[in-house]
Amino acid sequence: xxxxxxxxxxxxxxxxxxxxxxxxxxxxxxxxxxxxxxxxxxxxxxxxxxxxxxxxxxxxxxxxxxxxxxxxxxxxxxxxxxxxxxxxxxxxxxxxxxxxxxxxxxxxxxxxxxxxxxxxxxxxxxxxxxxxxxxxxxxxxxxxxxxxxxxxxxxxxxxxxxxxxxxxxxxxxxxxxxxxxxxxxxxxxxxxxxxxxxxxxxxxxxxxxxxxxxxxxxxxxxxxxxxxxxxxxxxxxxxxxxxxxxxxxxxxxxxxxxxxxxxxxxxxxxxxxxxxxxxxxxxxxxxxxxxxxxxxxxxxxxxxxxxxxxxxxxxxxxxxxxxxxxxxxxxxxxxx
Numbered sequence: 001x002x003x004x005x006x007x008x009x010x011x012x013x014x015x016x017x018x019x020x021x022x023x024x025x026x027x028x029x030x031x032x033x034x035x036x037x038x039x040x041x042x043x044x045x046x047x048x049x050x051x052x053x054x055x056x057x058x059x060x061x062x063x064x065x066x067x068x069x070x071x072x073x074x075x076x077x078x079x080x081x082x083x084x085x086x087x088x089x090x091x092x093x094x095x096x097x098x099x100x101x102x103x104x105x106x107x108x109x110x111x112x113x114x115x116x117x118x119x120x121x122x123x124x125x126x127x128x129x130x131x132x133x134x135x136x137x138x139x140x141x142x143x144x145x146x147x148x149x150x151x152x153x154x155x156x157x158x159x160x161x162x163x164x165x166x167x168x169x170x171x172x173x174x175x176x177x178x179x180x181x182x183x184x185x186x187x188x189x190x191x192x193x194x195x196x197x198x199x200x201x202x203x204x205x206x207x208x209x210x211x212x213x214x215x216x217x218x219x220x221x222x223x224x225x226x227x228x229x230x231x232x233x234x235x236x237x238x239x240x241x242x243x244x245x246x247x248x249x250x251x252x253x254x255x256x257x258x259x260x261x262x263x264x265x266x267x268x269x270x271x272x273x274x275x276x277x278x279x280x281x282x283x284x285x286x287x288x289x290x291x292x293x294x295x296x297x298x299x300x301x302x303x304x305x306x307x308x309x310x311x312x313x314x315x316x317x318x319x320x321x322x323x324x325x326x327x328x329x330x331x332x333x334x335x336x
Contacts (some may be wrong), residue, residue: 048167058126067087071090078336092299105164161309206231263298
């Protein structure tokens, strides 16, 4: 009798211990942003750029993007300390519009096409925001771990940038801040159009020097920025669209007035200076006058796709025409 009772008692204690261990394991491994049973009545749902209904349990305080443009958008909607990690280029003043604040965020992402899974697990974000060109299997892996993932458009033009800002603002429950950011963009775009519409001289042809030799034609944000800056895009003149390879023969065909290149760094960490020097010293280009007309601008102007693209347009116009815009007031456009 005592033996049966003891066995039943030991079995009960064993079950209780098993339940306790499971609860402990779940507590250690459930992501901060994971959707848990019984929590849905406290959250909200946002439809992302792919039409996916993204459930967000609470207003995000720990946000992960890892993308230069989306980090900038987020930093314009909420204070940068909401970012749990930043792309390494966010900390580079030539590439970033908020480098001084980004350097204070210790976790860095050194890839440009994804967010490493170990970074996601380490930072435990409330929300992950990614551009649409991130590999679908990466997005699915984040979601399988229980993290809300908001997929946004490109953006490849100014209207898509505005739409992305509004979508991110909705996901962060900062719609008013988003509208203030967009309003400032529109104010500066009107200023740009007014100043450049008064010019009657020929639109100069500018050609981008970039290690991404298939980037920059019609269909890209760079093309949009050039067009708005009243620069004829040499890649378009060569007959290419975005995604098509720019050969030296096509550079000669375009015969640009000047080349546009990123301002050199003291340390050529990514080989961009070496690439530019090799490009310009190619014998096939030796007869082009543009080889001696290289206009250097910060990389953040050549690859801008955030709210601060308005400053990129002004910077490109200045490279083409001289100082037609005062850049001394350049700052991260914020809605707070």
